[in-house]
Amino acid sequence: MTDGRPTFEELNAYVDKELPPERAAQVARAIAGDPRLAQQVAALSQLRAAVAESVEIPEIALPAPAPRPARWLIAACVATLLLAASALFVHLMDRPQTGDWLAAAWQLHDGWSLPKDDPSGTAQVHAAAFAATYVPDLSASKLSLVYATRAPYLGDDPALVVGYRGTRGCKVTLVIAAAQSGSEHAPRLIEEPARRAYAWRAGAFDYLLLAEAMDPKRFLLIAKSVERASIERLPFDEETRSALLENRRASKPCLA
Amino acid sequence: MTTRDKTHDRLTRHLGRLYGYAISLCQDPEEAKGLVQECALKALAARNPPDDPAAHRAWLFKILRNGFLDRLRRKAVRESAAELIAAEQVPGEYWAADERLISVLTVKLELARLPQSHREIIGLIDIAGLSYGEAAEALEVPAGTVMSRISRARAALMAAIAEGPVRVLPLKERKSS
Numbered sequence: 001m002t003d004g005r006p007t008f009e010e011l012n013a014y015v016d017k018e019l020p021p022e023r024a025a026q027v028a029r030a031i032a033g034d035p036r037l038a039q040q041v042a043a044l045s046q047l048r049a050a051v052a053e054s055v056e057i058p059e060i061a062l063p064a065p066a067p068r069p070a071r072w073l074i075a076a077c078v079a080t081l082l083l084a085a086s087a088l089f090v091h092l093m094d095r096p097q098t099g100d101w102l103a104a105a106w107q108l109h110d111g112w113s114l115p116k117d118d119p120s121g122t123a124q125v126h127a128a129a130f131a132a133t134y135v136p137d138l139s140a141s142k143l144s145l146v147y148a149t150r151a152p153y154l155g156d157d158p159a160l161v162v163g164y165r166g167t168r169g170c171k172v173t174l175v176i177a178a179a180q181s182g183s184e185h186a187p188r189l190i191e192e193p194a195r196r197a198y199a200w201r202a203g204a205f206d207y208l209l210l211a212e213a214m215d216p217k218r219f220l221l222i223a224k225s226v227e228r229a230s231i232e233r234l235p236f237d238e239e240t241r242s243a244l245l246e247n248r249r250a251s252k253p254c255l256a
Numbered sequence: 257m258t259t260r261d262k263t264h265d266r267l268t269r270h271l272g273r274l275y276g277y278a279i280s281l282c283q284d285p286e287e288a289k290g291l292v293q294e295c296a297l298k299a300l301a302a303r304n305p306p307d308d309p310a311a312h313r314a315w316l317f318k319i320l321r322n323g324f325l326d327r328l329r330r331k332a333v334r335e336s337a338a339e340l341i342a343a344e345q346v347p348g349e350y351w352a353a354d355e356r357l358i359s360v361l362t363v364k365l366e367l368a369r370l371p372q373s374h375r376e377i378i379g380l381i382d383i384a385g386l387s388y389g390e391a392a393e394a395l396e397v398p399a400g401t402v403m404s405r406i407s408r409a410r411a412a413l414m415a416a417i418a419e420g421p422v423r424v425l426p427l428k429e430r431k432s433s
Binding site for chain 1: 268275276289292330363364378381383385
């Protein structure tokens with residue numbers, strides 16, 4: 001303020017009721033004695049009102065908060081995952097022989113059950129190794145990460161095996177292994193009686209998602225969503241999360 | 257009432273305002289909704305949110321802003337975080353205001369054309385209804401900076417309206433049309 005005359009900033013603060021009381025009273029007196037200032041204040045007030053009205057607020061529902069898993073379980077999963085990813089990364093340059101990758105993957109799927117109470121193998125982590133793979137959060141489809149390990153896959157080559165459990169009997173496995181030279185690149189769905197697999201390649205890795213007795217549409221949506229996210233290396237966007245949630249609501253429980 | 261319940265209640269009250277701020281940042285209704293949802297998820301997952309209502313409100317807007325900046329980074333959009341705090345030229349201390357030109361339509365048109373830094377502060381103060389103190393908290397700047405920014409942003413908006421394509425017709429012309 002200069003010689004008592006309010007600055008433009010002060011007029012704004014006056015309209016916003018942000019001036020200290022004493023200064024607000026001075027500004028009010030100045031406005032009362034100066035039609036030009038009064039016009040400025042009237043315009044500012046009208047602008048504020050018009051701005052507030054210019055935005056249409058849609059109906060927005062709060063996302064349902066997922067129940068918080070036990071801390072030890074999260075710690076165990078993350079530690080195991082990081083450890084496994086680290087080990088996998090180390091083997092990246094040493095490429096495999098051929099083998100029945102699908103049968104091997106189903107073996108890995110069948111080989112895990114619920115998480116063990118013993119969260120072994122803590123924290124020897126190589127951050128870059130973790131960054132090299134993409135492990136999706138499938139909570140939007142009500143699937144919780146419950147298992148992660150490094151396991152031999154084809155020959156001595158390791159794979160990262162990530163297990164998810166649903167609340168209605170679903171069990172999903174994601175197998176991530178270094179890309180096989182000469183193997184199929186194109187995404188493909190492999191359907192067998194009561195079980196499905198979806199394979200694709202993202203960067204330097206081959207991904208294979210497996211589930212038994214899962215609603216075919218649900219499985220395909222999860223697979224496609226994970227495929228896209230693994231290629232973009234981004235978490236699911238809201239649209240995908242909503243679609244996964246809606247799809248899960250509409251699907252039948254897994255009957256395995 | 258648990259911490260999460262309290263956050264849930266407060267979020268419910270502020271959803272509209274958060275959306276208003278989000279739309280002022282990204283200008284896309286779907287993305288704005290996504291930003292609000294993302295913000296809500298993060299807020300609900302927080303273990304120690306601020307207890308004080310004003311601090312909690314500012315905290316929610318800060319979460320939303322950080323989410324937006326993360327998206328910008330991910331998209332590698334050149335309209336970066338630096339642009340958000342870029343100083344704009346003040347178009348004179350006063351402007352030749354004519355409040356008859358100000359309408360929701362003109363504001364809508366011109367608001368969308370403003371630089372993001374102006375839209376953001378207008379979104380926080382005029383749409384979301386934050387106090388200068390709360391906006392300062394959300395933006396992590398002093399309250400005095402908020403006062404300067406909002407006056408610059410409004411001046412820019414008024415100037416844009418004055419120069420924009422929408423005009424209020426004189427009474428006579430309106431009658432004859």
